[in-house]
Amino acid sequence: MNPWIFVGLFLVVGLIIPVGAIGVAWILSPKKPNPIKQTTYECGIETVGDSWVQFKAQYYIFALVFLIFDVETVFLFPWAVKLGALGLFAVVEGIIFILILVAGLVYTWRKGMLEWA
């Protein structure tokens, strides 16, 4: 049998359990909403303005660097699996590949993009 069927079963059962728990709570719990209860919680004071405001996107650069390294590491996994069979030459090739991407990290670093400010 295809092993991915099992993964699908895990997905389904993994959803059924929390849905069941929340469903039972939904049946048992009292439902008495009122406008005061449903206000946004903010330590006792009224919220000023919309909550979906734009925050400074320091995350943008981090997300970009993350994407590059994430994809890189995924490329490295097949290399890692066959490393034992391929020998020293493949190791050196892999090292060159890593160093090229580390150069990218160094460039980002020198440009001051890794500062959280």
Next chain:
Amino acid sequence: MSFWNDPLKVAADWLMGIFTGWGMPELLAQILIGFLGVFILIALLMVVDILLVWVERKVVARFQDRIGPNRLGPFGLIQPFADIIKLLIKEDITPAGADKVVYNIAPMLSMMSVLILWAVVPLAPTMLGVDLNIGVLYIIAAGAIGTLSIIMGGWSSNNKFALIGAFRQVAVMVSFEIPMLATLLIPTILAGSMGTAAIVEGQSIWYVLLSPLGALIFLVAAIAELGRSPFDMAEGESELVSGYNIEYSGMKFGMFYAGELLHAFTFGGFLAIMFFGGYRFFGLEKVSPFLAIAVLLFKAFIGYWIIMWVKYTLMRIRIDHMLGFNWKFLTPLAFALIIVTGLMNALLADFRTPETMWIYVLGMFLSNLLLGWGALEIARSYSRRERARVEAPKPVVETAHH
């Protein structure tokens, strides 16, 4: 083959006989048996999860010089069940401006992302949900669903605290995913496979001996991925009250909470599987699969204990320090470690015979130690320079006379 040697296969064959006896097609019977097995595994996990609530509360109490829950049942063991009843009958409040669909899906995804991780956990030599040949990548992919649930919960709550908490947590999670992925490459290199079963089978010598630095980096990255102190930016109580789950109440909050505990336990298990031999313990796993499960759970509990120990000992780190630590120290170190591991593994390949194995192990161990020491020295000299810069007397501003 008796029940005690291979319980899963015996039970599956027995059920298969019953189902096909009813005239059910074989594929459907297989899927049904798989469904039952998965359901039992996940139900048992939920029981473990309930016990974890008790363990966590008892341990944090001990760390803080308190007694912890001790009224309900012996040692307060019934306490988590009382907690569940309370969570079930709490009113579920949805804030007025919330995005209802996303708001309700987030806690379910949070729990699911943890539960599906157990698909690739090898419990015993013959007990494994799925032997995926890309098991390591599956772990990372399932973890990404957890990240998604946090940003969903934080964004949909229509609360500024929740949104800031979610932003921070996601920044930390995506950052620390890089060293984690990189250290997961090390068992892959050593075992020559991405499958978790093959990684455990390959550990006749625990990988922590071949790569102690890798195990350490994995632990640090795992704690950050879990969003636990000292990396609990999302929940920074003193500034964000509770972070991304601030508006959740009742069972929905319970799902986030239980998911977090089970996540920590699961990563204790992965630490054991990747670096501490999984279910292997001096041949004990060959005696009985039940003993193997006990060994794995014991090791997972030790990993969980270490994660708790770190959580209740260290203070929260500022977010800029945390991201700086990751990108400027941990990530370069992890990649240097891959290079060193790959090189040493290839150079010492001839020594991987039973007689000269000790040379191989010693070489790997010492190269790791050397790299760790070098990295620490670089970090130390950097912090000395920084301290000298910060503590240097401010130059007196000369004015007027010139």
